[in-house]
Each structure stands twice: as structure tokens, then as C-alpha cells.
Amino acid sequence: MSEITLLDGSIGQEIVKRSGSRATPLWSTAVMMEQPEVVRAVHLEYFNAGATIATANTYAVHVDRLARVGLEEQHKTLLDTAMAEALAARAAHGSGRIAVALGPLGASYRPDLAPPLEEARAAFATIVAALSPLADLFIIETVSSLHDARGALMGCAETDKPVWLSVTVDDDDGTKLRSGESVSDLAQILQEFAPAALLVNCSRPEAISAALDLIAPLGLPFGAYANGFTRISEGFLKDAPTVDALEQRQDLGPEAYAKFALHWVAQGATIVGGCCEVGPGHIKELATQLKAAGHTIV
Numbered sequence: 001m002s003e004i005t006l007l008d009g010s011i012g013q014e015i016v017k018r019s020g021s022r023a024t025p026l027w028s029t030a031v032m033m034e035q036p037e038v039v040r041a042v043h044l045e046y047f048n049a050g051a052t053i054a055t056a057n058t059y060a061v062h063v064d065r066l067a068r069v070g071l072e073e074q075h076k077t078l079l080d081t082a083m084a085e086a087l088a089a090r091a092a093h094g095s096g097r098i099a100v101a102l103g104p105l106g107a108s109y110r111p112d113l114a115p116p117l118e119e120a121r122a123a124f125a126t127i128v129a130a131l132s133p134l135a136d137l138f139i140i141e142t143v144s145s146l147h148d149a150r151g152a153l154m155g156c157a158e159t160d161k162p163v164w165l166s167v168t169v170d171d172d173d174g175t176k177l178r179s180g181e182s183v184s185d186l187a188q189i190l191q192e193f194a195p196a197a198l199l200v201n202c203s204r205p206e207a208i209s210a211a212l213d214l215i216a217p218l219g220l221p222f223g224a225y226a227n228g229f230t231r232i233s234e235g236f237l238k239d240a241p242t243v244d245a246l247e248q249r250q251d252l253g254p255e256a257y258a259k260f261a262l263h264w265v266a267q268g269a270t271i272v273g274g275c276c277e278v279g280p281g282h283i284k285e286l287a288t289q290l291k292a293a294g295h296t297i298v
Helices: 012-019 026-034 036-049 063-067 072-093 117-131 146-155 183-195 207-219 255-268 279-291
Strands: 004-005 053-056 097-102 137-143 163-167 199-202 222-226 273-274
Touching: 004 036, 004 279, 012 026, 012 036, 026 036, 026 072, 036 053, 036 063, 036 072, 053 072, 063 072, 063 117, 072 117, 097 117, 097 222, 117 137, 117 146, 117 273, 137 199, 146 163, 146 183, 163 183, 183 207, 199 207, 207 222, 207 255, 222 255, 255 273, 273 279
Parallel strands: 004 273, 053 097, 097 137, 137 163, 163 199, 199 222, 222 273
Antiparallel strands: none
């Protein structure tokens, strides 16, 4: 049996749900500004459910997103708040690692909005430099294109902490990134930048197995954490959307989700967890089933 790293589930989406606030284009960043204790509570619940990594609420804390609402001067403060809440949850739990989430510049699932490589490098490098002293690892999340991957990895070049690259694939064809490029075409980028792991996130679980078939031969530790949306809607691909444009599935409860994740493990995945709409109940069930199957959670 395998040693499995169990990630947490949805962070931003779970924070917004628990806050009782209406979704905004700033997503969970807005909640964190007003109710930072909600962020800590979410991290702690995932630790208690069995997750061994807390993903800090930094996914959308980018200067370009903050600048849209005149809050760019709050960038460093918000990064510090996100890390403080994750660290406090770990202290309360007594163990675990902290991953810094590096979400896309521009918007999720929009490779057409990606900035030039040097601009991306500088944006990611600023976050990495600020948080490297406290982070255990960095996860570049929801990468939609080869260009996105390259820019983000360039920005992580100076850290000595592990960097994981996580891509998002087409809802109907998991062999393709959302840009239409083949997952197999990541091989050259992996050779150039040598991230510590390659993952698939924020994709329908049905699409992930096809992606993992192409990722497995690339030679890195790999894994997946799917979302619980019906699909990424056209409404969400408009400028400055909110999560109200996305619909939660009603057929992806904890047992159903764990079945998908255990199949990924059977394919060789050693890192699993959940993304948007996959909550603490899902992670608790997944931990239970992994242990029942003889795996060790690390």
C-alpha cells in the first residue's frame, strides 16, 4: 500500500459559505478582511478531518485583483493574514504542513488573460519572497495553459521550498488543458523547471483520470483534487465573475467523491484532496476510506 498526502478541500469557497456574506469578485479575500477567524476555523476543521496540509487563503491575493477595487496597498497585509490564520490552525491542531496557494493572474480558467512572462514572474516572485520563510511548500493552482505554467514557475525559481504545479483540464476531455493544449506537452516545462509534483485541480472528477494517464509517465509524484461544479459555465468566464455563476453538483457526496479519489490512487496518485465544493465531510470520508484500503496518510 502507498503513503498518501491528504490535502484539504475547498478553502475559498468554504470560507465564503461560512461567512454568510454574498459572493463578490474578491471572493474569500473579502471575507478574510472582515472575518479572519472564519479562515482559521476552516483550516482547523480540515486538519481535524484528516488533512495533513493546510492551503493558505492566498489563491486570489494578487495585486491585479486587488487593484480593481483600489486595495492594492493591502497586498502584503492580506498575505500575512492568510498565513497567520493557517499557522494558528496548525498550532491548534498540533501538526501539519502549510502550503501557499498561487492562483492564476487575471482570472481562473482564462488563459487569454495571462500577462507576459516577465510580468507574471515578477508578480509570483513577490509573493514567494514574502512567504517563503513561513511556508512549507507552494502550490501553483488552476493552471490553464503552458504559458501560465511557465510564468508561475519562473516566479518560484528563487525559493528553496518545494513547488507543486497543478493544472486544470477541459471539463469534457481530460487530456487537454483548458487552453486546448495537451497535458503531455507539460513535459518540456517539467524538464526545465523541475517542480516537486504535478497535480490536476479544479476540474470535474470524471475528467481527471484521463489527465493522470498522461501525467503518470512524466516521472514526478502526482495527484489530483477535483471540484464539485457541474461545469465551468460561460457566465463564470466573463470579466470579474462571482461564484454565483457556478452550480454545485448534487451527486458528489463524500462517498461518491472518495470513490473517484481512490481510483486516482489506483492509477498511482500519492497526493489527493478536494477543490471547490469539496468540503470537510468529503475529506473525512476520504481519510477513512484510504486507511481502510491499507494506505498510510502522511
